[in-house]
Amino acid sequence: MELPYQLGFFALTWGHLILICVGLTFIYLAIAKRREPYELLPIGAGMILANLPLTGLLVEPNSSLGAGQAGLLGILRYYGIFHFTVLPQLIFLGLGAMTDFGPLLADPKGFLLGAAAQIGIFIAFAGALALGFWGIADFGLKEACAIAIIGGADGPTTIYTTAILAPELMGITAVAAYSYMAMVSIIQPPIIRALTTRKERETHMESQLREVSKLERIVFPIMLLLVVGLLVPRAAPLVGMFAVGNLLRESGVVDRLSETAQTSFTNIITIILMLCIGASLPAELVMKKETLMVLGLGLVAFCGGTAGGVLMGKLMSLLSKHPFNPILGAAGVSAVPMAARVANHEGQRANPRNFLLMHAMGPNVAGVIGSAIVAGVFLGMVG
Amino acid sequence: MWTWNQAGEVAIYGILTVFVILTLLTVLVRLSGMVLSRIDKRRKSTGMGKGDTDKRGD
Numbered sequence: 001m002e003l004p005y006q007l008g009f010f011a012l013t014w015g016h017l018i019l020i021c022v023g024l025t026f027i028y029l030a031i032a033k034r035r036e037p038y039e040l041l042p043i044g045a046g047m048i049l050a051n052l053p054l055t056g057l058l059v060e061p062n063s064s065l066g067a068g069q070a071g072l073l074g075i076l077r078y079y080g081i082f083h084f085t086v087l088p089q090l091i092f093l094g095l096g097a098m099t100d101f102g103p104l105l106a107d108p109k110g111f112l113l114g115a116a117a118q119i120g121i122f123i124a125f126a127g128a129l130a131l132g133f134w135g136i137a138d139f140g141l142k143e144a145c146a147i148a149i150i151g152g153a154d155g156p157t158t159i160y161t162t163a164i165l166a167p168e169l170m171g172i173t174a175v176a177a178y179s180y181m182a183m184v185s186i187i188q189p190p191i192i193r194a195l196t197t198r199k200e201r202e203t204h205m206e207s208q209l210r211e212v213s214k215l216e217r218i219v220f221p222i223m224l225l226l227v228v229g230l231l232v233p234r235a236a237p238l239v240g241m242f243a244v245g246n247l248l249r250e251s252g253v254v255d256r257l258s259e260t261a262q263t264s265f266t267n268i269i270t271i272i273l274m275l276c277i278g279a280s281l282p283a284e285l286v287m288k289k290e291t292l293m294v295l296g297l298g299l300v301a302f303c304g305g306t307a308g309g310v311l312m313g314k315l316m317s318l319l320s321k322h323p324f325n326p327i328l329g330a331a332g333v334s335a336v337p338m339a340a341r342v343a344n345h346e347g348q349r350a351n352p353r354n355f356l357l358m359h360a361m362g363p364n365v366a367g368v369i370g371s372a373i374v375a376g377v378f379l380g381m382v383g
Numbered sequence: 384m385w386t387w388n389q390a391g392e393v394a395i396y397g398i399l400t401v402f403v404i405l406t407l408l409t410v411l412v413r414l415s416g417m418v419l420s421r422i423d424k425r426r427k428s429t430g431m432g433k434g435d436t437d438k439r440g441d
Contacts, residue, residue, distance in 0.1 A: 108412040115405040122394050129390050141385040141393065213423035216416055223411060231404055369408075370401050377397040 011053035015283025023047030023278065029182070036182040039155065039274055043175060046278015049073060058279060073279035076272055081163045081170065081280075087273040088160035089237045094266030095156070095368070096221070096245025097258050099336075104362035105216050106209035109316060110328075114366025116312030117332030118374050120151035120305025124297045137293050142166050145378040147294050150177045151301025152371025153184075153335040157238060159277065161375040164383050171280030172291050176298035178277075184338040185345075187299070188306050188330050192346050195310045196326050200317060201350035203325040209358055214252070221246040228373060234383070235376025239369060305333040309363065331360035334367035 026044030030037035049057055050073065057071035060078040080087040104110045125148035132139035139147070146166040149158050150173055158177040162170040180187060192201070225243035229236040248258040306329075313329025331343040340360035347354035 105412055105416060108409040108416075111405040111409040111412070112402075115402045118401050119398070122398055125390070125394055129385070129387075132385075133387075141390060144390070145393070212416075213420045215419045215423045215426075216412075219415055219419060220412065223415065224408070227408060227411070228404060232400060366405060370405055373401050373404055374397050377400050378393065381393050381396060 006054065008053045008055070013053075013283060015287040016051040016053060019051040019281060019283050019286060020048050022281075023051070026278075036178055038270055039178045040182065042271055042274035043178065043278040046073065046275040047281050048278075049275075050279040050282045058282065073275060077276045077279060080272060081159065081276055082167050085160055085163050085237075087269055087276070088156035088163070089241050090269045091156040091266065091273060092238050092241040092372075093245040094261050094269060096242040096247075097249045097261035098266070099242070099246055099249075099365055099368075100361070101217065101220055101246065101250075101365060102212045103209055103358050104365050105212045105220055107359065107362050109320075110332075110359075110362025110364075111366045111369075112316065113309050113312055113329045113332040113363035114368075114370040115332075116329060117305045117309035117334075117363070117367050118152065118370045119308030120301040120303065120333070121148045121371070121374050123304035124148040124151050124301030127297050127300055128293075131293060131297075137290050139290075139293075141382050143169060145382050146170075146173055147297050148301055149173070149371065149375055149378065150180070150294075150298035151305045151333075152367070152374060153177065153181055153302060153305065153333040153339070154368055154371045155181070156273075157334075157368075157371050157375045159273070160238060161378060164379060168285060169290075169294060171277055172286060172294050173298070174277045175281065176295050180298060180302045181335045181338060184333075184335050185342050187302055188333075188339065188342045189346055191303055191306045192310055192327055192330050192343075195307060196314065198350060200314065200326050201346060202354070203317065203323050204351060204353055205323055205325055205356065205359055207355045207358075214250070217250040218247070221250065224369065228369070228376070232373050232376040232380065234380040235373050238372040238375065242368070242372070302333065306330045309333060309367075325354070325356060325359070328356060328360050328363055332363040332367045332370070334364065334371055336364050336368060337361065339367070340364040 023044040026040040029035045030041035057073045059071040060074040061070035125144050128139045128144035128147045131137040142165040146162040146169050149161045155177050159174045162173045221243035225240055228239040245261055248254050248261055309329030309332035313326030317324040317326045327343045327346050331340045333339050343360040344357040347356040
């Protein structure tokens with residue numbers, strides 16, 4: 001007689017069903033449309049697992065539980081994200097090992113575009129606080145910071161910041177960040193076209209960047225580590241790991257470590273981290289009006305960041321002695337390398353002679369550093 | 384409870400910090416680029432940099 005009550009089917013709610021469908025949609029987008037497959041596929045699988053009732057997969061470990069009672073996803077989430085926040089930091093090590101700072105070092109103006117594209121974060125920050133102030137949503141300073149950081153368009157930074165400041169929002173902010181990153185090619189072009197003239201978009205830039213010496217490539221991550229570590233210590237767990245990973249790559253003496261950090265290491269962490277993100281989206285947490293507001297504010301942050309970058313690009317184009325295409329500003333919103341590809345595509349659309357990809361990679365990686373710095377400021381002041 | 388003053392401080396400090404640090408990095412990268420590329424050229428011309436990329440961490 002007990003059997004029917006142990007079947008997950010009878011414990012299913014509409015919320016579970018909706019989120020299982022969203023998980024299936026993510027898997028579809030990853031497989032059929034190739035949209036951020038490395039993230040969306042495991043996130044979708046995690047969402048389905050999290051919304052199957054009675055599995056016990058999400059039970060977090062604590063002293064009152066007996067042996068074998070905590071669930072796998074609960075354990076991974078507890079130790080990897082909420083309690084020690086190690087997974088996003090380790091991902092940054094892998095990202096550092098995969099990043100080529102050459103274009104940024106060849107043309108350091110990209111740093112300024114990366115800074116300007118963080119403006120979206122502060123627009124969403126104000127928006128979230130306004131919603132909290134007017135009593136429309138239950139957002140305070142911590143929640144506003146966690147939501148606003150979506151505008152950095154950087155998944156691990158969003159996860160790290162939200163896990164510390166507003167853990168209950170982590171699943172939704174991470175999904176918003178990765179979803180908007182997957183939609184960069186849809187979100188950014190209308191903003192770029194609205195803020196620039198055709199003549200500006202046609203601007204042809206030298207396709208060759210100067211050659212960056214090996215010594216410069218080695219010194220940069222050390223310099224980055226010291227500057228950011230000393231000025232914004234709370235950003236060091238992310239930027240520091242990013243710099244260490246890049247040093248492994250550029251040193252040229254630890255090829256095995258660099259290769260492992262770029263491949264197996266990052267792949268393993270990605271599987272665990274993305275499953276945990278999906279598992280942080282059970283119906284009980286997601287089916288609330290705040291979820292829609294987080295998604296809306298995330299979009300505002302993304303659009304604001306793109307606009308900020310493009311406007312800075314226009315300013316630089318006015319002040320620069322050499323031809324400068326303002327489209328490059330849109331690449332400042334991290335989302336590596338999709339935002340750089342969008343900038344390149346928009347440039348070629350206006351002028352088929354344009355080849356902006358390498359120019360756009362500079363602001364693109366500068367955006368990663370910029371959003372990690374803003375996260376460090378938020379954690380230092382609000383955390 | 385938060386106040387708009389607190390929020391303003393966070394926002395202004397955040398914007399200033401990201402611009403100051405990334406501007407500082409722009410300047411440092413440009414300066415170090417000039418110095419280091421000269422050192423690198425000199426090392427290459429005297430043959431000191433030869434074999435640098437062949438080392439492996441065994």
